[in-house]
Amino acid sequence: MEIVILPNTAEVGRLAADQIESLLAGKAHAVLGLATGSSPLPIYRELEQRYQSGTVSFARARAFTLDEYVGLPDGHPEQYREVIRKEFTDKVDFDPANVHGPAGNAAGTHYACQAYEKAVQAAGGVDLQILGIGTDGHIGFNEPGSSLASRTRIKTLTEQTRRDNARFFDSLDEVPRHVVTQGLGTILEASHILLAATGANKAQAVRHLVEGPVSALCPASALQLHPHVTVLLDDAAASQLSLADYYRHSFRHKPDWQKL
Numbered sequence: 562m563e564i565v566i567l568p569n570t571a572e573v574g575r576l577a578a579d580q581i582e583s584l585l586a587g588k589a590h591a592v593l594g595l596a597t598g599s600s601p602l603p604i605y606r607e608l609e610q611r612y613q614s615g616t617v618s619f620a621r622a623r624a625f626t627l628d629e630y631v632g633l634p635d636g637h638p639e640q641y642r643e644v645i646r647k648e649f650t651d652k653v654d655f656d657p658a659n660v661h662g663p664a665g666n667a668a669g670t671h672y673a674c675q676a677y678e679k680a681v682q683a684a685g686g687v688d689l690q691i692l693g694i695g696t697d698g699h700i701g702f703n704e705p706g707s708s709l710a711s712r713t714r715i716k717t718l719t720e721q722t723r724r725d726n727a728r729f730f731d732s733l734d735e736v737p738r739h740v741v742t743q744g745l746g747t748i749l750e751a752s753h754i755l756l757a758a759t760g761a762n763k764a765q766a767v768r769h770l771v772e773g774p775v776s777a778l779c780p781a782s783a784l785q786l787h788p789h790v791t792v793l794l795d796d797a798a799a800s801q802l803s804l805a806d807y808y809r810h811s812f813r814h815k816p817d818w819q820k821l
């Protein structure tokens with residue numbers, strides 16, 4: 562796990578966009594794992610600018626999103642399918658037919674989840690997965706207590722996550738109680754995982770993710786088991802890390818030939 566502490570969110574966006582640009586330069590049909598929430602927005606803004614200036618194209622890329630609310634009507638502005646379209650894929654040259662998400666309203670949820678897993682595998686798996694982290698340590702919507710081997714399935718949100726996400730809805734009552742999310746086992750199959758976290762409200766979750774024990778109590782800590790994870794932080798999100806100075810030092814002295 563590589564910890565990169567950067568001065569601001571724009572730098573987080575730039576460094577992540579560098580990784581995605583170089584992936585697509587070598588593999589135009591690469592599979593991206595896309596996340597919602599505010600943490601990936603600087604990455605999407607940066608990629609949008611690079612697309613406009615002609616340095617990157619998503620025309621042949623494919624994408625799978627992490628999760629979806631259950632029970633929101635199709636077209637609801639907070640459906641993650643809509644959010645990812647508005648915030649990113651519609652702003653670049655992504656073919657809408659190549660952007661997939663788990664179904665939050667399928668009649669047979671269990672079978673729809675299995676079909677989603679198969680679709681990810683049929684695409685050859687995710688080359689680069691973007692992640693944020695919830696204040697309770699969730700990734701995707703894998704709340705505390707999630708099996709480290711879990712697959713795409715329905716989950717019940719914690720009240721903490723519902724309160725955190727209420728800012729996107731008119732009231733807390735409107736935040737769905739259930740979601741469909743890729744499992745931790747699913748996420749861990751991506752080749753490279755880029756997790757972005759900024760702001761002091763993420764500091765505790767980041768400490769548990771990076772330096773805590775691997776535990777279902779902090780689902781993001783499962784990333785310690787993955788061979789290629791890059792954690793992009795600002796100073797505030799890194800403020801509770803006991804080895805922050807070492808992470809800064811090793812990034813400053815990274816050999817030129819060594820990629821993220």
Ligand SMILES: N[C@@H]1[C@@H](O)[C@H](O)[C@@H](COP(=O)(O)O)O[C@@H]1O
Nearest residue numbers: 596598599600693694695701702
């Ligand atoms: N399901 C999403 C997560 O994928 C995201 O990481 C988390 C944090 O969001 P934010 O980046 O807005 O803090 O929010 C939601 O719960």
